[in-house]
Amino acid sequence: MQKKYLILTASYGSWHNVARDNISNYLREKWDIVQSLDLTDLLKKWWDNSRKFYAFSEKIPFLWDATFNLLDQEFTNELLNLLFKSVYQKKFNEIIDEFGPDYVICTFPNWPVFIRNYTLKNKKTFKSAVIITDAIEIGMPWFYGCENIDYFFVIDDFSNKEFKRKFNHIKNNVFTSFFPIERKYFIDKKTIKNENISILLTWLKKPFMLKLLELLKKEDFYKEINIIKWRNAKLFASLKKEVKDKRIKYSDFIDIKENLKNIDIFITKPGWAIMSECIATDVPIISPSFIPGQEEWNIRLMEKAWFWIYENDPEKVVFYLKYLDFNKFLPNFKKIKKENAIEFIVEKLK
Structure with a gap:
């Protein structure tokens, strides 16, 4: 029998929509009905201002720390709840009532408060799940007062324990599922080589890259270095002009998920989706940098689980x-990755 799934996401970064797309593909292959709602569409004015704050806080990390760590997080969460409830809740309720989902899956952390507000005045006729798609979400206030969410899914056991501790969560409904990646992208390597190296330029600095490439040009252990522009067009253009070598390739864009099978080592900032996709394909990460105030948790996970390296010294x-x-x-990749992550999440909901 066909079931109806509503997936609640947000087009901030890529990982929330990556999770949505992977789950949607699986469900549609089973002929289920899938509808998606993007927070950036529902809360357009609020979201435009939020994006400006996020961008500004990347330059001044203290702003992020002051907002989400120095203030009482339960109080912050309630303030946002009042805002959403007074301005946006009615529209959300209408969408739920019109679509009539059997299951609601959240891949972005602001959505549970809408579900909570809906169930305060309406009979809950659907099962709900939250997928923690970024480690930073555990460090933020979004999951206080989420007792009416049926299931939570996290990437690893360390995040599972921290989630329960942070939110004083005593219900036995937090599961370690790994990130929802389609089965076809999982690879189990027998050995890891160091011949094909890719570098994602997001958040990397010119002095680091110039020194790194200068040193690598003198080495002969690798076959190719692929430098990927991503969200750093200025640095990409500069390197392309200044650094020439027949083994260094420059790419405006690649489909990372499709190309990881051709990568041995990935140099990139520790983003949650890329991290998970690398684990799934047995590709170690070296992270020279991270977004202050937002990705420290990923560094902690990296050091604890030992499946990548944080190092900002080019030598x-x-x-x-x-x-x-x-x-x-x-062995560490094998321990954490689960190629049945999507099936596990969907089956738990039933």
């Missing part, structure tokens, strides 16, 4: 690339 990065036995990462 040490080259040393790792050349001499580290990356095969030591393989």
Whole structure:
């Protein structure tokens, strides 16, 4: 029998929509009915201002810390709840009533408050789940007062424990599922080489990249370095003009998920979706940088689980690339990745 799924996401970053798309593809293959609602459409004016705040806080991390760590988080959450309830809740209720979902899946952390407000005045006729698609979400206030959510899903056991501790969560409904990635993208390598290296330029700085490439040009252990522009057009143009080598390739864009099978080592900031996709394909990450105030949790996870390296010294990065036995990462990848993550989430809901 066909079931109706409403997936609640937000077009901020890519990982929330990556989770939505992967789950949607799986459900549609089973002929279920899937509808998606984007928070950036429902809360357009609020979201436009939020994006400006996020961008500004990347330059001044103290703003982020002051908003989400120095203030009482339960109080912050209630303020946002009042805002959503007074301005946007009615529209959300209408969407729920019109579509009539059997299941509601949240891939963005602001949505549970809408579900809570809906169920305060309406009979809950659907099961609900929240997928923690970014480690930073556990460090923020969104999940206080979410007792009416049926299931929570996190990437690893460490995040599971921290979620329960942070939100004083005592219900036995938090599960370690891994990130929802389609089965076809999982790879189990027998060995990890260091021949094909990709570098994603987002959040990387010119002095680091110039020094790194200068050192790598002198080495012969690798076959190719692919430098990917992503969200750093200025640095990309500068490197393309100044650094020439027949083994260095420049790409405006690549479909990372489709191309990870051709990558041995990935140098990138520790984004949650990329991190998960690399784990799924046995690709170690070296992270020279991260967004202050937002990605420290990912660094903590990296160091605790030992499946990637945080290093901002170009000389040490080259040393790792050349001499580290990356095969030591393989047991750790195997321990955390779950190729049935999507099926696990969907089956738990039923």
